[in-house]
Amino acid sequence: MSLRSVVIVGASLAGLAAAHRLRDLAFDGTITIVGEEESPPYQRPPLSKQFLTGDWERPRLDLRIQRQDFDWRLGARATGLNVAERRVTLASGEHVPFDGLVIATGARARAPAGFAGRNGAYTLRTVEDASAIRDRIARGARKAVVVGAGFIGCEVASSLRKLGCDVTVVEMDRLPLLRVLGERLGEVCRTLHEAHGVKLELGIGVDGFAGSDAIEGVRLSDGRVIEAEIVIAGIGVTPNVGWLEDSGLDLQNGVLCDATGMAAENIVAAGDVARWDHPRYGPVRIEHWDSAIGQGEAAAATLISGRERAAAFDMTSFFWSDQYENKMQLVGMPQSPDELRVVEGALDERRFVAVFLRGGRVTGAFLYNSMHRVIAYKAMVDSNAHLEAKTA
């Protein structure tokens, strides 16, 4: 069947990348982009960094739209998908028919129980979230608690310190970023945040929140209450698949796709919402910037080429994080490494590179203020290079 109309649900980085790629591939049918938010697509990484600190203002977040020939449906929430009839239903009740569909609805921030809706309680996912936190600090809030020491939590802590807040980070694990980076690098992050005056409450859960309408503190599982005027929760995301519930697609932790991004005939998914059957990592949801672009582009190519000729998408995972004046990059997916080896510099230096090894082979690399080495280490991860055992 020839493709005359493509509907992209999700006015996101992945959705926009798919739209651009469709035109690059000479698709000249209609491209309709449906977005729940009123704004055209924007960059989310700065929301915890440059935008939160006020170094950047709103216009700089807008993603470049290179074409005039997209049909935008912003402020329109998709509520249903009928695969057999090939149509998306919007909250208005309108049905939007398609020949090809790109699902790029992203994910939303999870919130702890009893958190949402309180004055001073925030998650950080949208520009409205980030603006609200900024406003609150501009109006004098200084006592901040960050729940969760993943990358978002760590970046928020860094930005709030820059704004002069007192910051406490509460994390269930023993160390920040433990599950992603492991013990030794988690320790590096702990030291970094402590050196910048962040108080860390590690290995402890959150039991609830003090205050009524307005949040006044965070109650820890040992009964202590940390006073707070603002609390920001960075405890992970949930893929936005609610609107697909009756579609028949496999929605367990995201829309399941094959290695080419296909979820069903002429239906592809990309970005945070997609659980992609990655050739090396297996079915995995990757929430990174460049994979959203890469998946959006690959999904577009899959729609155009059709199932038989579609190519597997085998991109090495890449991620960066800026905290204080430091730049961290993670290449690859370490996936239960049996060794972390420091190959340049040392963990207590301002600059180092550490590689994750499994059976002597490089599965990932963590670069700390070492961006200039990224190509070399990406090549090692790409080729799953074998590293000789360390000679003492």
Next chain:
Amino acid sequence: MKVVVDMKACMSNALCMMAAPEVFEVREDGMLYILNETPPEELRAKVVEAVRLCPTQAITIEG
């Protein structure tokens, strides 16, 4: 094709270097250097990729 980088916007995240190492290089000092401001046409696809990947949208192509 001329490559223009807004150095005030650049955060040296090195995604451009990964896309087009012939044109972009982040060095040990953490700064981005443009190796060739007028790269040959056969590098266009790579440079376009760098433009799209740049997380601060600091890169533009003229011509």
